[in-house]
Amino acid sequence: MSASQSAVRSRAEAVQVSRTFDWMILFTLFTAVLGGYHIHYMLTGGDWDFWTDWKDRRLWVTVAPIVSITFPAAVQACLWWRYRLPVGATLSVVALMIGEWINRYMNFWGWTYFPVNICFPSNLLPGAIVLDVILMLGNSMTLTAVVGGLAYGLLFYPGNWPVIAPLHVPVEYNGMMMTLADLQGYHYVRTGTPEYIRMVEKGTLRTFGKDVAPVSAFFSGFVSIIIYFLWHFFGRWFAKTDFIADDAS
Amino acid sequence: MKIIKDKVAKLSFVALLVAMTAAMFYAPTASAHGEKSQAAFMRMRTIHWFDLNWSKEEVPVNETMTISGKFLVFAGWPETVDKPEVSFLNVGIPGPVFIRAGSWIGGQLVPRSVSLELGEVYEFKVLLKARRPGDWHVHSMMNVQGGGPIIGPGKWVTITGSMSEFVNPVTTLTGQTINLENYALDNVYFWHAVWFAIAFAWLLFWIKRPLFVPRHIAVSTGKADSLISAGDKKIGMLFGVGTLVIVAASMGATNEKYPVTTPLQAGLLRGMKTYQMPEATVSVKVDDATYRVPGRAMQMTLTITNNGDSAVRLGEFNTAGVRFLDPAVHEDDTAYPDDLLAEEGLTVSDNSPLAPGETRTVEVTASDAAWEVYRLADLIYDPDSRFAGLLFFWDEKGNRQLVTVDAPLIPTFI
Ligand SMILES: [Cu+2]
Numbered sequence: 103m104s105a106s107q108s109a110v111r112s113r114a115e116a117v118q119v120s121r122t123f124d125w126m127i128l129f130t131l132f133t134a135v136l137g138g139y140h141i142h143y144m145l146t147g148g149d150w151d152f153w154t155d156w157k158d159r160r161l162w163v164t165v166a167p168i169v170s171i172t173f174p175a176a177v178q179a180c181l182w183w184r185y186r187l188p189v190g191a192t193l194s195v196v197a198l199m200i201g202e203w204i205n206r207y208m209n210f211w212g213w214t215y216f217p218v219n220i221c222f223p224s225n226l227l228p229g230a231i232v233l234d235v236i237l238m239l240g241n242s243m244t245l246t247a248v249v250g251g252l253a254y255g256l257l258f259y260p261g262n263w264p265v266i267a268p269l270h271v272p273v274e275y276n277g278m279m280m281t282l283a284d285l286q287g288y289h290y291v292r293t294g295t296p297e298y299i300r301m302v303e304k305g306t307l308r309t310f311g312k313d314v315a316p317v318s319a320f321f322s323g324f325v326s327i328i329i330y331f332l333w334h335f336f337g338r339w340f341a342k343t344d345f346i347a348d349d350a351s
Numbered sequence: 352m353k354i355i356k357d358k359v360a361k362l363s364f365v366a367l368l369v370a371m372t373a374a375m376f377y378a379p380t381a382s383a384h385g386e387k388s389q390a391a392f393m394r395m396r397t398i399h400w401f402d403l404n405w406s407k408e409e410v411p412v413n414e415t416m417t418i419s420g421k422f423l424v425f426a427g428w429p430e431t432v433d434k435p436e437v438s439f440l441n442v443g444i445p446g447p448v449f450i451r452a453g454s455w456i457g458g459q460l461v462p463r464s465v466s467l468e469l470g471e472v473y474e475f476k477v478l479l480k481a482r483r484p485g486d487w488h489v490h491s492m493m494n495v496q497g498g499g500p501i502i503g504p505g506k507w508v509t510i511t512g513s514m515s516e517f518v519n520p521v522t523t524l525t526g527q528t529i530n531l532e533n534y535a536l537d538n539v540y541f542w543h544a545v546w547f548a549i550a551f552a553w554l555l556f557w558i559k560r561p562l563f564v565p566r567h568i569a570v571s572t573g574k575a576d577s578l579i580s581a582g583d584k585k586i587g588m589l590f591g592v593g594t595l596v597i598v599a600a601s602m603g604a605t606n607e608k609y610p611v612t613t614p615l616q617a618g619l620l621r622g623m624k625t626y627q628m629p630e631a632t633v634s635v636k637v638d639d640a641t642y643r644v645p646g647r648a649m650q651m652t653l654t655i656t657n658n659g660d661s662a663v664r665l666g667e668f669n670t671a672g673v674r675f676l677d678p679a680v681h682e683d684d685t686a687y688p689d690d691l692l693a694e695e696g697l698t699v700s701d702n703s704p705l706a707p708g709e710t711r712t713v714e715v716t717a718s719d720a721a722w723e724v725y726r727l728a729d730l731i732y733d734p735d736s737r738f739a740g741l742l743f744f745w746d747e748k749g750n751r752q753l754v755t756v757d758a759p760l761i762p763t764f765i
Contacts, residue, residue, distance in 0.1 A: 123564055188557070192553050231549065234587075239588065267609045271611065284615055289531065291444055291446070300617060
């Protein structure tokens with residue numbers, strides 16, 4: 103658009119058009135992030151997020167934050183540096199979790215009949231909100247990566263514990279002790295997910311005894327810092343306007 | 352302006368499609384009906400299922416049935432498939448139409464993966480509780496790490512009633528009896544609702560103001576700092592601290608409510624009890640074996656020696672779950688699935704009792720449409736064209752013995 107043939111004739115109209123734009127862009131951003139982030143998260147977090155009997159104290163705690171801090175970092179980079187909007191992480195995670203809920207409810211439950219209490223998504227929202235708040239207050243990518251990334255990793259397990267704790271109550275089943283989550287995995291037959299591909303409680307953190315979840319969470323937080331940096335740069339690169347030839351900025 | 356609006360609208364539509372694809376179409380594997388598409392050599396030379404029994408053909412919701420039987424872990428396990436060192440006894444059903452209430456190998460509960468030995472026979476049982484009404488093909492199944500699922504014979508079972516009546520009561524070690532079908536579901540919804548509400552509040556706080564165009568102008572003209580007011584920062588602080596407080600408080604409350612929790616249980620079970628078949632006193636040598644494509648029949652020349660003290664007759668040839676019987680020697684009374692049973696499919700050129708100490712060379716023909724229906728004939732197109740199976744002999748007292756065969760197979764097309 104060149105200035106000589108402006109499409110709006112008054113300030114009021116300009117405001118109105120701008121607002122319409124807001125909603126369209128927001129909708130586009132939301133659905134694009136939902137689609138991309140959801141695919142990414144299914145491919146990388148996959149079964150750890152699908153099933154309660156994968157939600158352990160080691161690998162789930164480690165993997166989920168690391169692979170899920172990606173899109174929040176990138177969208178933050180775009181929304182903060184260009185628009186000073188501190189909602190990138192929350193918006194991404196809300197989009198992801200809405201997509202996940204649709205998928206779990208319609209396909210896992212509605213189509214395949216897995217009870218929702220075995221296949222609900224993990225809660226990533228506390229970490230996302232904190233990530234946005236830190237970026238807003240600090241106005242610094244480094245600070246957000248270091249403090250926010252670490253917080254994102256650390257908040258994951260406690261943020262999910264109220265949801266999964268009831269499923270970690272032990273039960274004796276035909277002479278074996280297991281958790282209710284293990285029993286769900288055993289009862290609700292998954293022909294495509296045999297028990298041996300379940301990666302839980304594996305690792306070299308044995309020396310920490312019972313306190314393995316905090317150690318895993320710290321480790322996850324540290325890696326999340328690096329991933330945050332990486333994806334924040336992706337986001338910045340992606341939000342460049344060089345692609346549009348006659349851009350004024 | 353209209354052009355740009357159209358473009359954004361188009362882009363939105365594309366994005367929506369991408370989102371739909373991602374969100375809507377992924378579903379966990381629901382079907383197990385790969386039995387016919389699985390390579391014939393996999394079915395013939397890995398796990399041999401026999402003495403199978405489906406305890407019922409019709410089960411009401413909430414009632415149970417069993418699949419039981421034995422399986423032989425074939426000694427001539429193909430090189431191209433990983434050995435069954437990590438295996439999982441599964442059932443091939445389309446999703447959780449039944450729940451697996453129990454599964455045992457040699458009397459030991461096997462909710463975990465197990466290590467199996469080549470050449471051994473194991474006894475197994477799977478207890479299924481009916482959940483979702485319908486006609487379902489119920490297979491025995493063994494998942495082998497590095498080898499994939501090995502699907503055993505399937506039989507149609509009908510579940511009657513209504514899924515809404517299904518209950519799954521479990522008593523925990525803390526003494527409560529819960530219904531695992533919907534246990535803790537309200538809690539899941541509650542916490543997700545709480546966090547979604549907080550997140551939406553945060554989003555709304557920002558989205559309600561003019562967004563992209565004016566803010567972009569402000570940022571690019573160096574007035575970025577004016578976009579975040581002191582009030583915004585206070586609200587932000589509130590959300591940040593509030594999040595930490597809610598996480599800490601809800602975690603504390605949860606630990607108080609559920610003082611006893613344990614980590615997920617996992618690990619490999621070794622040393623599974625094997626099943627001892629009676630010692631075979633018959634030895635069998637395969638002189639040659641051919642498959643006649645037009646006749647849908649396999650013909651083998653066998654030299655059989657009876658080293659025992661009772662005369663024997665060949666009654667059954669079983670391969671990949673398809674059973675060829677000589678009705679003069681053995682008849683099936685277990686209601687084995689029709690499509691897998693050739694009641695008169697086995698003919699032996701001379702099947703008179705083979706006396707102790709005697710050796711005889713006979714022509715054995717196993718013919719049935721199942722060769723084609725179950726695509727076992729595809730064996731001749733496999734890179735390693737060998738067949739394998741189980742021969743069952745009966746002596747005068749009705750004792751059964753099992754002998755395995757494993758030999759090259761030559762196809763004939765005329
Ligand atoms: Cu089937």
